Amino acid sequence: MIKLVQLNKTYKTKKGPVIGVNNVTLTIPKGEIYGIVGYSGAGKSSVLRCMNLLEAPTSGQVIVDGTDLTKLSKEKLRLARQKIGMIFQHFNLISSKTVYENVAFALKAAGQSKEHIAARVPELLQLVGLTEQAEQYPAQLSGGQKQRVGIARALANEPQVLLCDEATSALDPVTTSSILALLKDINHKLGLTIVLITHEMEVVKELCHRVAIMEKGQVVEEGLVYDIFAQPVQPLTREFVQNALEFTLPSKLWEKLDPSGKVVKVLFRNEAAEQAIINDLLQSSGIKANILHGKIEYIGDKPLGTFIMEVTGETAEIDKALQYLAERNCGVEVVKRVL
Amino acid sequence: MFSSSFIELLPDMLKAFRETLYMVGLSLFIAIVLGIPIGILLFVSGKGLFYENRFISVVVGFISNLIRSIPFLILLVLLLPFTDVLLGSTIGPTAAAVPLSVAAIPFYARLVESSLREVNKGVIEAAIATGAKPWFIIREVLLPEAKPGILSGLTITAISLLGFSAMAGTVGGGGIGDLAIRFGYYRYDNEVLFTTVIILVVLVQIIQLVGDWAARKVDKR
Numbered sequence: 001m002i003k004l005v006q007l008n009k010t011y012k013t014k015k016g017p018v019i020g021v022n023n024v025t026l027t028i029p030k031g032e033i034y035g036i037v038g039y040s041g042a043g044k045s046s047v048l049r050c051m052n053l054l055e056a057p058t059s060g061q062v063i064v065d066g067t068d069l070t071k072l073s074k075e076k077l078r079l080a081r082q083k084i085g086m087i088f089q090h091f092n093l094i095s096s097k098t099v100y101e102n103v104a105f106a107l108k109a110a111g112q113s114k115e116h117i118a119a120r121v122p123e124l125l126q127l128v129g130l131t132e133q134a135e136q137y138p139a140q141l142s143g144g145q146k147q148r149v150g151i152a153r154a155l156a157n158e159p160q161v162l163l164c165d166e167a168t169s170a171l172d173p174v175t176t177s178s179i180l181a182l183l184k185d186i187n188h189k190l191g192l193t194i195v196l197i198t199h200e201m202e203v204v205k206e207l208c209h210r211v212a213i214m215e216k217g218q219v220v221e222e223g224l225v226y227d228i229f230a231q232p233v234q235p236l237t238r239e240f241v242q243n244a245l246e247f248t249l250p251s252k253l254w255e256k257l258d259p260s261g262k263v264v265k266v267l268f269r270n271e272a273a274e275q276a277i278i279n280d281l282l283q284s285s286g287i288k289a290n291i292l293h294g295k296i297e298y299i300g301d302k303p304l305g306t307f308i309m310e311v312t313g314e315t316a317e318i319d320k321a322l323q324y325l326a327e328r329n330c331g332v333e334v335v336k337r338v339l
Numbered sequence: 340m341f342s343s344s345f346i347e348l349l350p351d352m353l354k355a356f357r358e359t360l361y362m363v364g365l366s367l368f369i370a371i372v373l374g375i376p377i378g379i380l381l382f383v384s385g386k387g388l389f390y391e392n393r394f395i396s397v398v399v400g401f402i403s404n405l406i407r408s409i410p411f412l413i414l415l416v417l418l419l420p421f422t423d424v425l426l427g428s429t430i431g432p433t434a435a436a437v438p439l440s441v442a443a444i445p446f447y448a449r450l451v452e453s454s455l456r457e458v459n460k461g462v463i464e465a466a467i468a469t470g471a472k473p474w475f476i477i478r479e480v481l482l483p484e485a486k487p488g489i490l491s492g493l494t495i496t497a498i499s500l501l502g503f504s505a506m507a508g509t510v511g512g513g514g515i516g517d518l519a520i521r522f523g524y525y526r527y528d529n530e531v532l533f534t535t536v537i538i539l540v541v542l543v544q545i546i547q548l549v550g551d552w553a554a555r556k557v558d559k560r
Contacts (some may be wrong), residue, residue: 002480033459054464079468082469082470083371084468086465086468088461088465092464092465093462094462094480094484095459095484095559095560096486096557096560097479097483105469105471105479106471108475109466109469109470109471109472109475127402133440138560139560150465153465153469155471157469233486235479295417
């Protein structure tokens with residue numbers, strides 16, 4: 001649906017050129033929710049804003065639904081943008097217009113007839129659950145409601161793509177999850193391709209099918225969300241995943257542990273998370289295991305288990321056990337003592 | 340309560356008051372009709388906007404600064420030949436409205452431009468992202484969003500014009516200023532002088548009150 005080919009964006013500043021986007025090539029499949037993650041300044045926002053040419057790339061192609069946007073005339077680009085919805089961190093609603101008028105704005109901009117607008121706006125307001133607020137001004141709405149207006153406006157012209165620029169970063173956790181649920185629902189109902197940028201891995205875990213991790217203008221890792229969570233390769237990816245999944249043992253607990261044993265973190269991926277691996281392990285070897293922490297996450301309906309255990313016994317036995325776990329497709333990592 | 344000279348002058352005063360309202364009103368109207376489009380032009384031809392045009396931006400900006408840098412009294416004299424060509428006369432409130440308008444147009448245009456600058460860039464960006472035409476964005480986003488500022492600017496322009504109109508009065512434009520100089524100053528009639536001042540004070544207060552009220556009324560932020 002969206003293809004970025006060798007995208008580059010350089011900004012001219014007083015101190016000389018600054019590279020915002022460095023040779024990014026991405027393919028975003030139709031109907032998927034695609035996340036772009038990175039710290040601020042990583043270039044994720046620039047990449048997103050290149051997708052509807054709010055920012056013109058210095059070089060490279062931006063292919064949306066088969067058309068290279070960078071090759072279009074001003075007028076053709078304007079028409080293409082009507083099929084690419086966008087929502088923003090700070091909502092960017094027209095403060096002098098009511099909720100109804102804000103949504104109608106997008107339809108009027110696309111030259112729709114009065115009859116179409118009169119029928120379409122209530123439909124959109126119902127979709128985002130704001131029928132009651134139609135005559136209110138943005139200043140009278142809560143953050144979540146404002147973002148819903150933004151979503152209704154972005155969907156007005158039945159776009160095929162929805163770009164979300166930190167759409168939940170200005171919202172509290174409860175409102176965030178309600179907006180995420182709405183986006184998920186829209187993706188499901190309308191088959192809309194959604195691209196979202198965020199710095200919260202939680203949002204990716206909850207919503208996305210695929211994710212790209214960006215650093216210094218480059219995509220460092222890209223793939224299915226489950227794979228990224230289960231087997232992050234790059235250090236930055238590990239950092240992001242750990243922020244979302246990690247559990248650190250309280251230091252009080254360490255004091256009570258047997259110094260001769262080992263503390264290991266075991267990651268159960270895919271089918272491994274559904275099997276009685278630990279049971280098999282304990283029966284076949286002479287070690288003892290004491291579970292200190294355990295959790296199974298479901299990422300897009302697939303389980304991902306994380307266990308932290310203290311294992312005690314003969315050193316050789318422990319090593320054999322850890323090898324056994326690795327053979328059964330588990331991620332094994334000896335946790336260092338932190339005091 | 341009032342001296343006989345005051346009663347005698349009352350018809351003159353009413354006439355002067357009407358003349359002042361007329362020249363201020365006329366030049367304010369012209370400032371709206373020309374100042375708003377020029378203000379929009381100054382804004383949209385600026386850097387990073389959809390009609391970015393360095394040439395227009397610099398030329399229009401220079402002319403508007405040039406006019407604003409000439410003291411009004413001098414502008415008044417400089418424009419006498421122009422007024423003569425335009426109207427065939429340099430006397431009376433209509434003639435006075437010419438330099439008043441020339442001064443008010445760039446003044447108001449800059450105020451309009453600065454209130455457009457106050458419009459949240461994100462909102463403009465969102466409008467561009469919906470694929471709206473530039474003209475449509477000006478009409479449906481920029482002007483409504485800047486409306487409170489545009490109205491406040493109008494209040495400031497009207498009050499400045501009222502002050503300028505008194506100066507215009509002294510070179511044959513008529514109006515309250517003319518009255519104050521002729522009767523109050525040259526004939527040492529303090530009563531007339533004070534009355535005209537009071538009229539001007541009240542007028543300014545009314546303009547400010549109405550302007551503030553209107554700006555608040557349209558402000559939905």
